[in-house]
Amino acid sequence: EESSLPYGNLVVSNHLLSFREWERLIKSTGEEFKFYFPYPDLDFTNTIYTNDPKLGQIQSVETLFKDYRLMMFNDVQALNEINKSGYFKDFSNCFLIEIGSPSNVEMIKFSLERKPEFQMMTSILKNGTERSVEKKCICNAGIKHLDKIEEYYHRFNKYNQNLNIAYCPLKRKSQDTLEFKYITGENLEEKIELAVMKRDRSKIESYLKIIDELASVGERSPFKPNQRFYDVFGKRNYSLLENQECYDIANIDLIFGNVICNNKYYAIDYEWVFDCTIPKSYILFRTLLHSYALSKLEPSDLEALYELCGINEQLKDIFMEMEYSFQDYVSHLKISDIQKEYHLLKLFPYDLEQRIRKIELIQGEDKHTYYFDNGPSFNETFDIVPGIDVKLLIHGKSILGIHQLTVDGKAVSFTTNADLIDGNNYYFLNDPEICICAPAGNQLDIDGYFYLFNDGNIDRIVELMNLIGELAGQNHALQKHLDSLLSHRIVRLLDRKKK
Structure with a gap:
């Protein structure tokens, strides 16, 4: 910091x-x-x-x-x-x-x-x-x-007849x-990690069987989505799920890290159990999807595990959409929203100089910093305070085409610190500054295009453009001189003829 x-x-x-x-x-x-x-x-x-x-x-x-x-x-x-x-x-x-x-x-x-x-x-x-x-x-x-x-803890105990599995015991301490x-032992993710390292397919399948057992408690029932299901997983065409196996108690968070191996297999976190029919294959899909250890498998080996659980590509698509809806149900606040709110970017090192554009909007003592990573186009909107001079400071020498600059939809005049101006194209050898005097509005819109940004060739291009300008000026002066000489000779010839 x-x-x-x-x-x-x-x-x-x-x-x-x-x-x-x-x-x-x-x-x-x-x-x-x-x-x-x-x-x-x-x-x-x-x-x-x-x-x-x-x-x-x-x-x-x-x-x-x-x-x-x-x-x-x-x-x-x-x-x-x-x-x-x-x-x-x-x-x-x-x-x-x-x-x-x-x-x-x-x-x-x-x-x-x-x-x-x-x-x-x-x-x-x-x-x-x-x-x-x-x-x-x-x-x-x-x-x-x-x-x-x-x-749901008590419901599970009421239905569970499998001595090999259990939910972690709980009691109400206060409202x-x-x-x-606290259950001691290894979690299944650790065991899966070892099996992946040894490429022991049979062990991985045996641990998946434990998840299957934990997901198969209660009375088996047909898939029949109710309003509760739609509230959590979204409303879409679920016809492909009609023949999927479902049970009364559907704990969708049976990921390997939530199962501890002791004298039996304990589900230690069972927050997400719902009063609706949920396909067991979706629970197994989440188990596979959220395993760090399994992500190290070759794609073909991981695909074989999905197939073992009866999950084909069509089901994957539906289950992924259900997963997105579930995440929305749990939280309105996404990390991506936080990053957008704070104008935060993740960049690979080789992208940094060429892709990131840091722009400061300055009005009096107030300064707001924005970061953009949307290619060469520069089509942005900024909130401003009416009647106070605005300065847009762009960090990085640029060749910038400014096609339009408006405040509340009306074009406004502006000044820049450009070293060279060619029509609507501005050549900056220093950090570009775009200044608007006391705008009468609340919204500033700029429509432009970065022809070059943070490029070491900009200095050379401006030098060449200035040289071209000088040569054009010299050429114009020379042409004017030649035209003058030619006119002078024509006048002399005409005078001779008259004589």
């Missing part, structure tokens, strides 16, 4: 200590201490770890970064591999240190991206040698959601909090 450069903090400061350096320093004092690791970053925290995450918990790394962000590698894959190697804490980009008597918190996960009625704070707490998991609704509107979770038993 102290520098606009990538990794700028490391350049401008020599007072930053790593996790290991802090750890050694505090140990030398003899004090008790505890580290907390906000993830994915300090500004947009959705999980706080104290220990390395389990495999499958790192599924997204979207952050509320301040400016453009360079895409140098696959962040999710990199962090999962770092985590497996035991270096998660070393590579965390921020941490909180508690010195003294540490709290009993081992992990907290916030679901703030959801609608208020689904927002939860899930905590893993340790008291002595005992651990527990608490799920607390953040808003009062979430109490009904907790009621549903508790209801706004459920307490779950």
Whole structure:
């Protein structure tokens, strides 16, 4: 944050200590201490770890970064591999240190991206040698959601006859909090990871069978969508699902990371169970879709698993549309919306200079910064305050065609710092400035085209254009001189004839 450069903090400061350096320093004092690791970053925290995450918990790394962000590698894959190697804490980009008597918190996960009625704070707490998991609704509107979770837990136990599977036991701690038993053991995602590394197809299929068993509890029923189904998964043509296998209790979040292997297989997170018929194949689709370990398989091997679950390409298309609708049902707030609101871009390093355009709109003391990445076209709208001079400052020398500039739909005059103007085309050797004097309106629209942007050839082009202009001027002067000489000779010849 102290520098606009990538990794700028490391350049401008020599007072930053790593996790290991802090750890050694505090140990030398003899004090008790505890580290907390906000993830994915300090500004947009959705999980706080104290220990390395389990495999499958790192599924997204979207952050509320301040400016453009360079895409140098696959962040999710990199962090999962770092985590497996035991270096998660070393590579965390921020941490909180508690010195003294540490709290009993081992992990907290916030679901703030959801609608208020689904927002939860899930905590893993340790008291002595005992651990527990608490799920607390953040808003009062979430109490009904907790009621549903508790209801479905009892319904599952009522119907389940399979001694090999179970839902993680819970009890109501208070109106706004459920307490779950902490189940020790490996999650299925970790087991799947090992099977993928060994290319053990039979093991992968056996773990899929566990998911199948957990999804096959209750009374089997035909697929018959009701209004509840349409509310969650959208209204579309579902005729292809008419012969799909469905059960009374449809927990759609049976991903591998939510199943712990102990003396039996426990589903530890069952928030998303609905009062409608949902095809078991959709549940299995989500299991395959959201597995980090399975994403490493060859496409043909992964496709074979979809086929094993009876999911063809047509069903995939329907299930993906259902998934989009489900995500919309849970949350109105998308990471992409946040990025758009803050004008944030993710760019590959080689794209940075040529694609990103940083534009500042300045009115008096107010300055707003925008980032655009939409090709050479420059068709943008800006909100402005009437009666105050406007300056648009574009970062990056350019050759810019300004076809039209209007305020509230009416063309306005403007000035620039262009080094060369050729009709509607403006050649800038410095950051372009477009100035409008006290516009009488609220909306500024500019329609233009970047012929070149941040291109090292612009200086040479302007030099050549100026040279062409000079040559044209010299040519015109020469032609004028020749015309003058010619006229003079003609006059002399005519005079001779007269004599």
